[in-house]
Amino acid sequence: MKKHNFYAGPSILSEYTIQNTADAILNFAGTGLSVLEVSHRSKEFQAVIDEATALVKDLLDIPQGFEVLWLGGGASMQFCMIPYNLLAKKAAYLDTGTWASNAIKEARLFGDVEVVASSKDAGYTFIPKGFEVPADADYFHFTTNNTIYGTEMRVDPTVPCRMVADMSSDIFSRPIDFSNYDAIYAGAQKNLAPAGVTLVIVREEALGHVDRAIPTMLDYRTHIKKGSMFNTPPVLPIFSALQTLRYYKSLGGIEELERRDLEKAAMLYEAIDGSKMFTGTVTDPSDRSIMNVCFVMTPEYKELEKEFIDFCAGRGIVGIKGHRSVGGFRASLYNALPIESVKVLVEAMHDFETTH
Numbered sequence: 001m002k003k004h005n006f007y008a009g010p011s012i013l014s015e016y017t018i019q020n021t022a023d024a025i026l027n028f029a030g031t032g033l034s035v036l037e038v039s040h041r042s043k044e045f046q047a048v049i050d051e052a053t054a055l056v057k058d059l060l061d062i063p064q065g066f067e068v069l070w071l072g073g074g075a076s077m078q079f080c081m082i083p084y085n086l087l088a089k090k091a092a093y094l095d096t097g098t099w100a101s102n103a104i105k106e107a108r109l110f111g112d113v114e115v116v117a118s119s120k121d122a123g124y125t126f127i128p129k130g131f132e133v134p135a136d137a138d139y140f141h142f143t144t145n146n147t148i149y150g151t152e153m154r155v156d157p158t159v160p161c162r163m164v165a166d167m168s169s170d171i172f173s174r175p176i177d178f179s180n181y182d183a184i185y186a187g188a189q190k191n192l193a194p195a196g197v198t199l200v201i202v203r204e205e206a207l208g209h210v211d212r213a214i215p216t217m218l219d220y221r222t223h224i225k226k227g228s229m230f231n232t233p234p235v236l237p238i239f240s241a242l243q244t245l246r247y248y249k250s251l252g253g254i255e256e257l258e259r260r261d262l263e264k265a266a267m268l269y270e271a272i273d274g275s276k277m278f279t280g281t282v283t284d285p286s287d288r289s290i291m292n293v294c295f296v297m298t299p300e301y302k303e304l305e306k307e308f309i310d311f312c313a314g315r316g317i318v319g320i321k322g323h324r325s326v327g328g329f330r331a332s333l334y335n336a337l338p339i340e341s342v343k344v345l346v347e348a349m350h351d352f353e354t355t356h
């Protein structure tokens with residue numbers, strides 16, 4: 001049976017990415033060797049990382065002055081690398097979920113952190129608005145898409161200082177205006193590649209303004225100088241990322257990806273809104289994520305949640321259980337998820353509701 005993969009991360013990759021990765025595991029670029037066993041300094045792998053970097057710049061329309069890095073350590077490593085490199089005195093953070101608060105915790109090790117707003121007391125069911133960011137902050141950090149809670153900021157806030165964003169779960173789903181950013185970062189395992197590599201895009205002139213000593217591996221300048229090859233980079237995830245980036249380019253780039261993502265999300269939210277059995281958990285519809293759709297059963301059907309997950313499994317639907325801290329359901333509609341899978345889920349919701 002065809003599987004419909006709604007996992008939140010690691011998550012669905014395009015067939016193109018998986019097939020080409022499988023092929024390269026057997027024979028990489030005609031070398032007669034597996035991509036698992038070649039030197040990262042081989043000319044064949046250099047070509048991979050160079051093309052992947054160029055495609056990121058091309059797809060996201062990254063202006064001069066920014067560097068694209070491929071690092072290990074996950075997005076969580078960036079929670080400390082960002083303040084290590086960019087926080088001289090004070091930074092402002094927006095608390096919109098678990099990942100945002102993890103980032104805040106790390107930043108506090110490096111200087112003053114002003115949490116400008118938080119929706120924690122409301123279970124992170126909305127994105128705070130009307131907050132004020134101090135103009136003397138070194139940067140304002142926010143999470144564009146809150147993977148666990150299903151909220152998203154698709155429009156950048158207007159703030160009086162440079163911004164840094166964790167875009168782990170919605171990068172490549174919208175255009176980015178880099179003019180106000182010092183850095184963005186994204187763990188690969190949601191919209192790009194298998195787990196193991198993190199994409200970092202950093203403004204070079206934002207570096208070098210902190211007094212502290214930075215360990216070599218945690219200093220962005222190390223990786224800029226060495227083209228992400230100071231030490232062995234995650235070779236296989238970078239190879240897979242290149243496949244995904246080629247696939248994105250062939251589809252028509254960000255504009256087309258966004259169009260598809262909006263269409264998929266609209267279809268599922270419409271089904272939730274039109275149902276008596278299901279209800280969304282995000283309180284302000286304008287905060288709804290188009291990547292992670294969170295919903296629960298209304299109180300009178302609550303005890304059927306487990307049964308619905310089993311019902312879905314019978315139709316090949318995988319990975320819709322909500323995060324353990326939220327419960328209910330979460331359907332992740334990342335770029336690689338075909339609209340057909342959303343149709344199958346919507347149909348399952350409808351059929352389950354009519355039989356109960």
Ligand SMILES: *Cc1c(COP(=O)(O)O)cnc(C)c1O
Pocket residue numbers: 009073074075076077099143145146147166167168169187188190
């Ligand atoms: C998944 C996720 C993370 C954590 O990524 P790791 O690579 O596991 O460290 C951080 N931020 C967001 C928004 C995420 O979705």
